[in-house]
Amino acid sequence: MTTVQTSNSDAVRLLEAQRARKAAQEDALKLANRVQQLKKEEEKAAKRINETRKRAGEIHKLRKRNEDFRLEKEQFYAHKNRELAAQMENLMTSKRESEKRKQQAAEILARQKRELREATRADQMAHERMLAEQRLMERKVALGKKERVKKDHIVQRDRALSEKSQRIEENRKAYELRLAEELKEQSKKEKELQKLATMELELIEKLQKKQMEQRNAYEDLEVALGLRKPQERGGSRGNQQMTVQEQQLEPEEPDEAEVARQFGVLDVDGTGFINTSQLQQLMESLGIALNGAQLEQATMQLDKNNSGKISYGEFLLWWSG
Numbered sequence: 001m002t003t004v005q006t007s008n009s010d011a012v013r014l015l016e017a018q019r020a021r022k023a024a025q026e027d028a029l030k031l032a033n034r035v036q037q038l039k040k041e042e043e044k045a046a047k048r049i050n051e052t053r054k055r056a057g058e059i060h061k062l063r064k065r066n067e068d069f070r071l072e073k074e075q076f077y078a079h080k081n082r083e084l085a086a087q088m089e090n091l092m093t094s095k096r097e098s099e100k101r102k103q104q105a106a107e108i109l110a111r112q113k114r115e116l117r118e119a120t121r122a123d124q125m126a127h128e129r130m131l132a133e134q135r136l137m138e139r140k141v142a143l144g145k146k147e148r149v150k151k152d153h154i155v156q157r158d159r160a161l162s163e164k165s166q167r168i169e170e171n172r173k174a175y176e177l178r179l180a181e182e183l184k185e186q187s188k189k190e191k192e193l194q195k196l197a198t199m200e201l202e203l204i205e206k207l208q209k210k211q212m213e214q215r216n217a218y219e220d221l222e223v224a225l226g227l228r229k230p231q232e233r234g235g236s237r238g239n240q241q242m243t244v245q246e247q248q249l250e251p252e253e254p255d256e257a258e259v260a261r262q263f264g265v266l267d268v269d270g271t272g273f274i275n276t277s278q279l280q281q282l283m284e285s286l287g288i289a290l291n292g293a294q295l296e297q298a299t300m301q302l303d304k305n306n307s308g309k310i311s312y313g314e315f316l317l318w319w320s321g
Helices: 002-225 239-250 256-266 276-287 290-303 312-321
Strands: 273-275 310-311
Touching: 002 256, 002 273, 256 276, 256 312, 273 276, 276 290, 290 312, 310 312
Parallel strands: none
Antiparallel strands: 273 310
């Protein structure tokens, strides 16, 4: 039993020794890693120190260079300021001289302007006097021209009135001559008409006699044939005589003299023309009433050129046709 206990104790110590060895190995490994890491950190720190020292040297050099540049810049600007001050002094001197010259030039210019205004005023007054004289002359010329134009206008008006009166007189004479010819022709036609009327009456009387003889012969024949009684003879003779008399009392168509007279009533100015609006009045005075369509057709036939006027010759030809 003692042996067994000893064996167990040895095993425990061996196990603990193994565990201790493993723990020591792990600690040694960790320590080695830590040492390695510390070395790396040391190298990094040394590197950073070197870089910092290098950077510090560069900064020191840069500061020195900047300081040198600042000193040079201050010297440069001091020199520039001295030059600028000298230039400003020269500029002020030049400005004072320029202002003095400007003032002198302004005085000279003002004097020249006064002299120019005085000369211009004198020229303007002389020009206005000349224009006034010229306008006066033009007014006189215009008045003379106006008087001449007025006289010419009066002469032309008198000449036009004279020519118009002459034309009216010529038209009146021509109308009177034509009217005299028409009246002469009318008288001739009236004589011929009277002669024809006399012949017509004679022929009518002969015709009436022949008709009466023929009617009597027919009645005698009818009585002989027993178609009419003897006391009924002569019943239609009075009617036949009345018919002939009624035919003689029918109104006659106006002759050329009447047409000329009625046309002259409407032709008040004696030009030988009437307006188309007077056509219906002329036709009514001649005893003929036209409706709207007939009046329009007659106007188109008489006024073919649409002048609005109808001559006596055109109307007479249309009336006779």
